[in-house]
Amino acid sequence: xxxxxxxxxxxxxxxxxxxxxxxxxxxxxxxxxxxxxxxxxxxxxxxxxxxxxxxxxxxxxxxxxxxxxxxxxxxxxxxxxxxxxxxxxxxxxxxxxxxxxxxxxxxxxxxxxxxxxxxxxxxxxxxxxxxxxxxxxxxxxxxxxxxxxxxxxxxxxxxxxxxxxxxxxxxxxxxxxxxxxxxxxxxxxxxxxxxxxxxxxxxxxxxxxxxxxxxxxxxxxxxxxxxxxxxxxxxxxxxxxxxxxxxxxxxxxxxxxxxxxxxxxxxxxxxxxxxxxxxxxxxxxxxxxxxxxxxxxxxxxxxxxxxxxxxxxxxxxxxxxxxx
Numbered sequence: 253x254x255x256x257x258x259x260x261x262x263x264x265x266x267x268x269x270x271x272x273x274x275x276x277x278x279x280x281x282x283x284x285x286x287x288x289x290x291x292x293x294x295x296x297x298x299x300x301x302x303x304x305x306x307x308x309x310x311x312x313x314x315x316x317x318x319x320x321x322x323x324x325x326x327x328x329x330x331x332x333x334x335x336x337x338x339x340x341x342x343x344x345x346x347x348x349x350x351x352x353x354x355x356x357x358x359x360x361x362x363x364x365x366x367x368x369x370x371x372x373x374x375x376x377x378x379x380x381x382x383x384x385x386x387x388x389x390x391x392x393x394x395x396x397x398x399x400x401x402x403x404x405x406x407x408x409x410x411x412x413x414x415x416x417x418x419x420x421x422x423x424x425x426x427x428x429x430x431x432x433x434x435x436x437x438x439x440x441x442x443x444x445x446x447x448x449x450x451x452x453x454x455x456x457x458x459x460x461x462x463x464x465x466x467x468x469x470x471x472x473x474x475x476x477x478x479x480x481x482x483x484x485x486x487x488x489x490x491x492x493x494x495x496x497x498x499x500x501x502x503x504x505x506x507x508x509x510x511x512x513x514x515x516x517x518x519x520x521x522x523x524x525x526x527x528x529x530x531x532x533x534x535x536x537x538x539x540x541x542x543x544x545x546x547x548x549x550x551x552x553x554x555x556x557x558x559x560x561x562x563x564x565x566x567x568x569x570x571x572x573x574x575x576x
Contacts (some may be wrong), residue, residue, distance in 0.1 A: 284492050285314050288316065288317050288318065288339075291320055293524060296518070298361045298500070301500075304517070318335075333482065335482065341477055342360075345480050350567055355481065357543045357574050359541060359543055360543070361479050363475055364465060368437070369437070371436050375437065379407070381413075384414055384415075385437065387417045389438075399416060405464065431451045431452045442532050443535070446531055450531070471549055473537070500540060501540040515533065551569065551572070
């Protein structure tokens with residue numbers, strides 16, 4: 253009886269081990285998933301290399317790239333902890349920091365790419381905008397901030413000397429109106445600039461905003477988009493963070509090196525159609541500059557904005573604690 257009981261005990265123990273084995277393997281094989289938000293449009297271009305290989309950037313780390321139509325949805329999800337990282341306009345990152353949302357600026361992923369376009373042959377420079385209406389895609393957006401900077405430098409007052417019209421908030425829609433000749437003066441980012449110039453030969457670039465900024469700020473360029481991460485993710489997932497940053501850097505290099513393949517990936521990710529994205533990628537100033545290397549230019553940009561419109565960055569220049 254003792255021998256039979258021993259055999260039964262061993263049998264039950266063996267069954268327990270066999271049953272537990274798949275669960276152990278499954279637990280080990282579950283990858284760390286990094287939730288990354290990007291926006292539809294050029295802000296999301298630099299991220300699409302991460303969608304290759306189903307988002308797997310290591311055997312045990314996967315990036316879930318989520319595309320949103322506007323910064324507002326991304327801001328809400330960052331604030332409540334639904335996201336680990338996000339690509340955002342630089343001034344939005346400053347606003348979040350000033351609102352005490354726990355984020356760190358990890359890298360600059362896109363530099364300036366704004367231009368003023370017009371089909372009016374009388375407009376050749378900023379001072380020629382007197383008495384005109386300038387269409388701007390989105391109040392409070394980077395194009396809006398730079399428009400105000402442009403006008404101030406030209407000695408023109410908003411709503412007195414020049415009217416800013418925000419009635420067409422989507423850059424894609426505004427670009428189509430410029431092409432159709434329904435709007436004669438607009439400020440737009442790439443890739444919409446390239447699209448307009450290709451489709452309407454009467455439209456010209458009248459102001460290169462990047463050149464203006466270089467002259468005024470004595471800084472080579474301004475950061476239009478940045479990669480931010482939640483502090484808790486940076487603190488608790490240091491290996492996943494390092495892998496994400498390396499993979500993002502590789503993504504930027506791949507997009508710049510192969511616009512054709514990148515355009516297809518951009519379309520597959522529902523960021524923008526390939527026909528628009530591919531030809532514009534070389535003009536989109538996609539970069540990957542780690543935050544510590546980019547700090548001087550980012551702080552200069554924040555200071556520049558604060559000098560004429562503090563609300564654009566949430567009231568004040570964020571402290572250097574913002575940088576990863």
